[in-house]
Amino acid sequence: MPIFEYICRGCNHQFETIVRSVREKICCPKCASKKLDKQFSVFSAPATTGDATPDGPVCTGTPQTCGCH
Ligand SMILES: [Zn+2]
Numbered sequence: 001m002p003i004f005e006y007i008c009r010g011c012n013h014q015f016e017t018i019v020r021s022v023r024e025k026i027c028c029p030k031c032a033s034k035k036l037d038k039q040f041s042v043f044s045a046p047a048t049t050g051d052a053t054p055d056g057p058v059c060t061g062t063p064q065t066c067g068c069h
Pocket of ligand 1: 008009010011012013028029030031032033
């Protein structure tokens with residue numbers, strides 16, 4: 001069962017809850033507000049794979065003057 005982390009928009013209360021069903025209505029245990037921001041605490045941030053700068057350094061020289069051509 002996935003555990004979701006929520007932050008209440010009403011009182012900023014942060015809590016975790018087990019969601020048994022997608023139709024289950026989650027509300028803040030503190031103020032009973034249903035305006036919640038779902039956090040994905042179970043999943044880490046998207047992995048940064050590969051080169052951070054895929055285009056590489058931009059060569060501004062001409063083929064004649066630049067050593068990288
Ligand atoms: Zn609340």
